[in-house]
Amino acid sequence: MLSRLDLKSQQSTIGSGQRSPDFDLEISDLSKRFGTNTILRGISMSVESGSIVSLIGANGAGKSTLLRSCIRLIEPDSGSITVQGKQLVGAAHRDLVFVRSKIGFIFQKHNLSSRLSALSNVIHGAQSRRGGPRTWIQAFAPKELREEAMDMLAAVGLSHKALSRADQLSGGQSQRVAIARALMQRPRIILADEPVASLDPSSGFEVMELLIRLAREHKATVMFTTHNLKHAEEYADRVIALKGGLIAFDQHASQFSAASVKDLYV
Amino acid sequence: MFPPDISRLPVILLRLLETFQMALAGTFIGIILSLPIAVLATRDFSPHPVVRFLTKGLVSFCRTIPDLIWALIFVVAVGLGPFAGTLAIIVDTIGFCGRFFAEAMEDVEKGPQEALTALGASRTDIIASAVVPGAMPAMIATGLFSLEKATRGSVVLGIVGAGGIGVELQVALDLFNYAQAATIIFVIFVLVLAVEQVGSALRARILVSGK
Ligand SMILES: Nc1ncnc2c1ncn2[C@@H]1O[C@H](COP(=O)(O)OP(=O)(O)OP(=O)(O)O)[C@@H](O)[C@H]1O
Ligand SMILES: [Mg+2]
Numbered sequence: 001m002l003s004r005l006d007l008k009s010q011q012s013t014i015g016s017g018q019r020s021p022d023f024d025l026e027i028s029d030l031s032k033r034f035g036t037n038t039i040l041r042g043i044s045m046s047v048e049s050g051s052i053v054s055l056i057g058a059n060g061a062g063k064s065t066l067l068r069s070c071i072r073l074i075e076p077d078s079g080s081i082t083v084q085g086k087q088l089v090g091a092a093h094r095d096l097v098f099v100r101s102k103i104g105f106i107f108q109k110h111n112l113s114s115r116l117s118a119l120s121n122v123i124h125g126a127q128s129r130r131g132g133p134r135t136w137i138q139a140f141a142p143k144e145l146r147e148e149a150m151d152m153l154a155a156v157g158l159s160h161k162a163l164s165r166a167d168q169l170s171g172g173q174s175q176r177v178a179i180a181r182a183l184m185q186r187p188r189i190i191l192a193d194e195p196v197a198s199l200d201p202s203s204g205f206e207v208m209e210l211l212i213r214l215a216r217e218h219k220a221t222v223m224f225t226t227h228n229l230k231h232a233e234e235y236a237d238r239v240i241a242l243k244g245g246l247i248a249f250d251q252h253a254s255q256f257s258a259a260s261v262k263d264l265y266v
Numbered sequence: 267m268f269p270p271d272i273s274r275l276p277v278i279l280l281r282l283l284e285t286f287q288m289a290l291a292g293t294f295i296g297i298i299l300s301l302p303i304a305v306l307a308t309r310d311f312s313p314h315p316v317v318r319f320l321t322k323g324l325v326s327f328c329r330t331i332p333d334l335i336w337a338l339i340f341v342v343a344v345g346l347g348p349f350a351g352t353l354a355i356i357v358d359t360i361g362f363c364g365r366f367f368a369e370a371m372e373d374v375e376k377g378p379q380e381a382l383t384a385l386g387a388s389r390t391d392i393i394a395s396a397v398v399p400g401a402m403p404a405m406i407a408t409g410l411f412s413l414e415k416a417t418r419g420s421v422v423l424g425i426v427g428a429g430g431i432g433v434e435l436q437v438a439l440d441l442f443n444y445a446q447a448a449t450i451i452f453v454i455f456v457l458v459l460a461v462e463q464v465g466s467a468l469r470a471r472i473l474v475s476g477k
Contacts, residue, residue, distance in 0.1 A: 071384055100386035111381035115399045124395050127387035136394045178381070185385055 023082075024049045024189050024221040025070065030079035032065055039065045041245035042079065047221055052212060054236035054253075055225040058265045061242040063225040067193050070223075071100050084188060101128035104182025104220070106192035106211070110174035114167035118158060118177045121166055122149040125184025138163075152180035155214060172203035179211055183218060190215050192224035196231070204228070208235055229261060270452060271445035278434055282453050284348055285430035286461075288423070289416040292352045296359025296416075297409050301398075303360060304367030310379075311371070311393055321364075329361030333419045337428040348429025355416045355423075362415065366408040367401070374400035403472050410465040417461045421454050 025047040032040040039062040047053050055063050068074040070081055072088060081088040083099045091099070104125075112121045119138040126145055127135050134140045141149070153159050156176040161169060169177065175195060182190060195211060196204035212235045215222045226232055232239050232253075239256045241248040241264050248264060303321060305311050312318035336357050340350035371393075378396035387395070398405075424432020431454060438447040 073380065073384060097386040100384060103384075105381070105384040107377065107381060109377055111377035113378045113396050113399045115402060116395075120395075124382060124387070124391075125385060127382060127391045127395070128385045131388045131391040133394070135391065181381075182385075 022049055023047060024084055025223070026080075026082040027066075027070070028080045028082075030066070030069060030081065031077050032062070032069060032074065033077055038245055040069075040076070043242075043245075043247060044079075045240060045247065045250065047223060049221055050219055051237045052215070052222040052235060053224075053238045053240060054232035055223060055240050055242065056227070056229065056232055056261070056264065057225075057242035057248070062245060063242055064193050066242065067105075067191050067223065067225060070191055071103055071105060072096060073105075101185060102188045104185050104187035104190040106175075106178055106182055106190065106195045106224075108194040108197050110166075110171075110178040112166040112174055112177055112181075114165070116166060117163050118153065118166055118169065118173075118180075119146070119149055119162040121177055122152050122180045122184050125149075125152070125181040128185040149180070149184060152183045153177070155183065156180045156210060170203075172199050172207055175199065175207050176210065179207070179214065183214060187218070187220050189221045189223075192222065194225050194227070197227065204231075229258075232256065268448070269445065270448040271443070272449055274434075274446060275449065278431065278450055278453060281424075281431040281434050282457055285420045285424070285432070285454075286417065286457060288348050288351045288355060288430055289413065289420040289461075292355025292420070293359050293409070293413045293416045295352075296356040296412065297363055299356065300360050300363035300367050303364045304371060305393060307364060307368040308371050311389060311397070322368075325361055325364035325368075327361075328357050329365065333358040334422060334426060337423045337426050341427050346427040346429075351420060351423040351428035351430055354428060355420060358419060359412050359416060362412045363405075363408055367405050370401035370404035370408065371397050373404070406472050407469045410469055414458075414462050414465050418458055421458075 023046045027046075028044045030040055030043045031038070043066060055066065057063050065074055069076045070083070076089060079089065083103065086095060086099055088096065088099055113124070117138055120136075123135055123138055123141050123145055126148070134142055135145065138146060138149070150159065150162060153162050156179055158173060158176055158180070161173060166174060166177065190211070192211065196207045199207060208231050211224075212222065224236075233256055236253050238251065239253055239260070240250045241261065243264055249260060251260060303325060306313070306317055306321040307325060309318070312321070333354050336354035337351055340353040344350050344353065374397050378400065379392050382392045382396055420430050421432050421435075424430040424434070425436050427433065431450060435447060435450045435454075438444075438450060
């Protein structure tokens with residue numbers, strides 16, 4: 001484990017194009033504007049492999065923009081994004097798809113295909129590595145894919161809901177199916193944009209707990225955004241705060257406290 | 267006209283069945299063909315704007331020409347009989363479903379598509395796994411409408427020799443045999459009513475469960 005000071009010194013080497021194998025995600029001088037509205041003003045950060053990073057900041061601070069830029073769901077204006085050593089900005093479509101396949105992205109809204117079963121939705125996660133009709137619905141899926149998907153549903157405690165239609169699940173259950181779908185990708189990195197913001201406090205904690213536990217089991221690096229500072233404190237190794245398009249602070253979770261955020265939300 | 271003449275009822279019913287078979291087969295094949303055509307006509311999934319423009323043009327063209335004219339064209343091309351009628355219904359269905367399937371696909375919520383894009387799924391997989399399931403209730407409703415439309419349409423197609431009960435009706439009218447014409451019109455009415463009733467019932471069920 002690198003200490004925070006080590007992280008800082010490592011960051012300074014990124015500009016020279018050097019990549020350290022200890023980092024799963026390296027963002028350098030990333031900028032994004034919507035019209036005249038500059039959202040990100042040259043953000044740089046390196047996320048250590050296996051670490052759990054929480055991204056906080058006021059509404060409109062650019063957390064979602066940053067997270068989405070990491071897989072180019074939003075095209076950044078400038079800067080570089082390196083995922084496990086692969087440069088994403090300007091990468092060819094094939095390479096982009098390859099990198100995306102290694103990253104599980106959890107949205108605030110579960111984004112399941114609502115008319116399909118939970119199991120079919122989890123099987124869709126396999127489309128990151130093999131596509132085709134056999135991944136479209138569970139009835140077409142080959143045995144090994146169904147079994148793997150059932151394992152993922154078991155991991156999120158929803159084996160009994162495998163054949164329920166997604167629109168018949170509660171918010172917490174849906175989000176757990178979305179997590180199972182992400183795990184089906186066998187992801188190296190999980191990006192989660194306010195994964196529990198639409199859940200009640202107790203399901204919120206449960207789902208957060210589950211996400212972090214499974215991510216650790218699968219040795220995936222995690223970056224999640226949240227407005228719940230308790231979640232940041234509890235689950236992250238490191239807390240990064242955005243304000244005015246810049247990093248307001250970047251702290252080890254143990255240093256993080258109420259005092260850290262006093263200027264963040266004003 | 268009264269009483270209706272039911273002496274030829276067995277023949278009439280056989281022709282009615284032929285009419286319905288034309289409608290069913292034509293609609294079914296038309297719907298299957300409309301699916302890929304609709305994909306090419308959507309904003310988000312068409313491989314190229316030019317392809318989209320041409321496809322939309324083709325679909326409009328199918329819709330612009332009345333089914334009776336299509337039937338005439340196909341009678342000339344493949345000869346008299348139900349095959350010509352079925353082809354006319356296929357083309358007519360494409361004109362209808364091609365357009366409304368494309369709109370249904372464009373209206374599907376974007377979240378599930380974005381989730382699959384984010385994990386690196388291919389365009390085909392996204393369409394099959396997120397877009398088509400989302401558009402399914404609307405597409406089934408459209409498909410049932412086009413079956414009703416085809417049933418009504420296929421009655422007339424017989425008049426130009428494209429198979430089905432229309433030819434019976436025309437002969438009866440030509441011979442001033444109004445008692446027989448009354449029977450024919452009555453059985454047509456029963457068929458159209460039955461298809462519409464079944465269609466509405468299915469649509470109501472789908473719209474309820476489609477939420
Ligand atoms: N596609 C877009 N077009 C124009 N403006 C956008 C777009 N996406 C985001 N924005 C703007 O960028 C700013 C940052 O948005 P972003 O969603 O990244 O903030 P956030 O930190 O995630 O906020 P929240 O906590 O509310 O989720 C906002 O002012 C938003 O209006
Ligand atoms: Mg956001």
